Amino acid sequence: MNDNHRSALIAGLRALADFLDANPAIPVPRSVYALHFPHGATDAEMCAEVDQIAELLDAPINQEFGHYGASIRFGPVEYKAVAVLAARRAQYEADRSYEGCIQPDPIPDQNAAQAA
Structure with missing residues (x-):
């Protein structure tokens, strides 16, 4: 990530906070997530990057769901x-391979049922 992108992201977050503070009628989400996905060819490379970030954050490593x-x-x-590990990515692709093959039964039109 280059310094311009970093500066732009930080400026955007501050601008959003200022905007929401100045416009109390606008609803805010219950939570906000800033996600960083390491770029790496292998699980080991991605995990090594997460390990480095964990050290900077002084945070433990969490391993779940691949x-x-x-x-x-911060509140x-x-x-x-x-890092989304290779086995989890493979499972996701396998699950997606069925997309469009299975169709649920149609849901009855509740408006028509109420009119009857």
């Missing part, structure tokens, strides 16, 4: 570095 990550929270705002 993800390897570390995070820090309802979370920064998380997460």
Whole structure:
């Protein structure tokens, strides 16, 4: 990530906070997530990057659902570095291979049922 992108992201987050502060009628989400996904060819490379970030965050490593990550929270705002490991990516692709093959039964039109 270059310094211009970093500066632009930080400026955008501050601008959003200022905008929401100045416009209390606009609803805000319950939480905000800033996610960083390491770029790497192997699980080991991505995990090594997450390990480095975890050290900077002084945060433990969390491994669940085929993800390897570390995070820090600021109230309802979370920064998380997460590597999606190869086995999880393969499972996701396998699951997606069925997309469009299975169709649910149609849901009855509730408006028509109420009119009857």
